Amino acid sequence: MNKPSARKLHRSLAWVMVFGLVYLTLSGVLLNHSKALDLPNIDIKNPLLLKWYGQSAAVVSQSFSVNQHWITRINQNLYWDDKLLPLQGEIYQILPHEPFLFIRQASQVAFLSSTGELIDLIPLPEKLQKQNESQLFVSQQQIYLMIDQQVWSLNAEYSEFVLNTDNATSTFKMTTEALTNNPLPETLKTKLLALAPSGLTLEKIILELHNGYFIGSIGPWLLDLFALLILITIITGIRLHIKK
Amino acid sequence: MNNLALFLVSAKQISSKPIRALLLVGLISFSAQIHAAALSEESAAFLASHLQENPNKQYQWLTGEVKKQVTLVLDHPYYTLRVPYWQSGRDDNRKTVWILEEIGKHKPITVGIVIQNQQIKSLRILKFRESRGWEVELPTFTQQFDGIALKSPVDLNNIDLTTHIDGISGATLSVRAVTKLSKLALLLQQHIDTKQGSAKQLTPAPVKTHSLTNH
Numbered sequence A: 001m002n003k004p005s006a007r008k009l010h011r012s013l014a015w016v017m018v019f020g021l022v023y024l025t026l027s028g029v030l031l032n033h034s035k036a037l038d039l040p041n042i043d044i045k046n047p048l049l050l051k052w053y054g055q056s057a058a059v060v061s062q063s064f065s066v067n068q069h070w071i072t073r074i075n076q077n078l079y080w081d082d083k084l085l086p087l088q089g090e091i092y093q094i095l096p097h098e099p100f101l102f103i104r105q106a107s108q109v110a111f112l113s114s115t116g117e118l119i120d121l122i123p124l125p126e127k128l129q130k131q132n133e134s135q136l137f138v139s140q141q142q143i144y145l146m147i148d149q150q151v152w153s154l155n156a157e158y159s160e161f162v163l164n165t166d167n168a169t170s171t172f173k174m175t176t177e178a179l180t181n182n183p184l185p186e187t188l189k190t191k192l193l194a195l196a197p198s199g200l201t202l203e204k205i206i207l208e209l210h211n212g213y214f215i216g217s218i219g220p221w222l223l224d225l226f227a228l229l230i231l232i233t234i235i236t237g238i239r240l241h242i243k244k
Numbered sequence B: 001m002n003n004l005a006l007f008l009v010s011a012k013q014i015s016s017k018p019i020r021a022l023l024l025v026g027l028i029s030f031s032a033q034i035h036a037a038a039l040s041e042e043s044a045a046f047l048a049s050h051l052q053e054n055p056n057k058q059y060q061w062l063t064g065e066v067k068k069q070v071t072l073v074l075d076h077p078y079y080t081l082r083v084p085y086w087q088s089g090r091d092d093n094r095k096t097v098w099i100l101e102e103i104g105k106h107k108p109i110t111v112g113i114v115i116q117n118q119q120i121k122s123l124r125i126l127k128f129r130e131s132r133g134w135e136v137e138l139p140t141f142t143q144q145f146d147g148i149a150l151k152s153p154v155d156l157n158n159i160d161l162t163t164h165i166d167g168i169s170g171a172t173l174s175v176r177a178v179t180k181l182s183k184l185a186l187l188l189q190q191h192i193d194t195k196q197g198s199a200k201q202l203t204p205a206p207v208k209t210h211s212l213t214n215h
Helices: A003-032 A047-052 A186-195 A202-211 A218-242 B003-013 B017-029 B041-050 B064-074 B139-145 B172-195
Strands: A060-066 A069-074 A077-080 A083-088 A093-097 A100-104 A108-113 A118-123 A135-139 A142-147 A150-154 A161-163 A174-176 B056-061 B082-088 B095-103 B108-116 B119-128
Touching: A003 A202, A003 A218, A060 A093, A060 A186, A069 A186, A083 A118, A093 A135, A202 A218, B041 B095, B041 B108, B041 B119, B056 B172, B064 B172, B082 B172, B095 B172, B108 B172, B119 B139, B119 B172, B139 B172
Parallel strands: none
Antiparallel strands: A060 A069, A069 A077, A077 A083, A093 A100, A100 A108, A108 A118, A135 A142, A135 A174, A142 A150, A150 A161, B056 B082, B082 B095, B095 B108, B108 B119
16 A cells, blocks of 8 residues: 555544544443442433333333322332332232231232331232232131132231131122222322333443444444454554654 | 231320330230241241241331331331241240341342341341342351341440451442341340340430421
8 A cells, every 4th residue: 555545544544533432432431430420320211212222111000099199000110109119010909908008919918007118028829929810808807819719818917828728708798899090190190200210221321332232233343343443543554654 | 807907006096105105015026927838948948947946937016116226227217017037945045037138239138147145146148139249148258247246235326246247349238238137137136035035125216306497
């Protein structure tokens, strides 16, 4: 390669690399100080970015009105009014039984006080797990769980369900109705949607911009190509320097 | 209505403080037996390896003064209002097993703690769910807790252990969570020992005062 051609190539490559190097340097510096900048805790709620990552925006999946309070599920998180509960996952059923409240889920029944404090988690026997059609009910102040004509009763300590040997379901008088889904008031809905974490953080986006995965598996290959261009620029620069 | 509901309903309706206190004592002493099926495999194995007799599952309620003290230890309230424990043996041979959980960074770490004579006899990580900080599961870390107790007299403003626990670089939050749980177990043990008449009563937690300013 003669001198004018090497100079032309060197200049063209240098212009391409200016942008790439600035972008990589800035993202690298940000990642180096990720904790100090609190990047892992900055939630991204932009619908386009969430869609790009295949994530759905926060939506109210379930909401129940309980004695002037609200139990809401947003994505996988459960809230008591605007307070995050230490519970996750789908609500199969909510049964109030003063002064308690029972939330039936796939593999457990959460046992709450009437003020929304979690008292304990009651594990469901394997047979009762993930059974959406099972029904929690109260009869004569006793809590029962019924499935396929089998009745399980909650023991006196509220720690486990025990299979009832006397399964004559006609003898039960259901005294408390389970709650049904109600539309959440708009003010609380807006507040909760603003509070709900999206699961996508600014740290993740900057990291994937830095390593190229933001545009998929082709990203790292493009960065490899960029590294190759840097090498070519160095070589053409050295050559120009020697042949001065 | 069962005992549990009766206690809470009564406590809500009764305005007299002494009667409420009595009800609370009743509530705290409330205990129950459990079947092993309700426990995870790791927890059941931990229990079986430390308590030979068929142990009773009992509950320590985290209400009132106990709740305040727990909040001081953890810097936040415990995630449930009751904590299970199992006991077997008598007098100096009585062992108590606590199974407690605390979040390291994002996910809860389940820890089993055996206490005898107000000292930790054994501590083991029963379930570690975080992606980092797994080093706390190593015996070289957990063995540091053997024989440890709460510094006496217990200062509720600064509950401390008799021996310093060495940290692990890269596992700071997990180490902190496990250390907090060890303090919590020892504190709760003092409460149940007080109840059972084998320990000095703890003084109430200090009340945080907030100065009021004109706006």
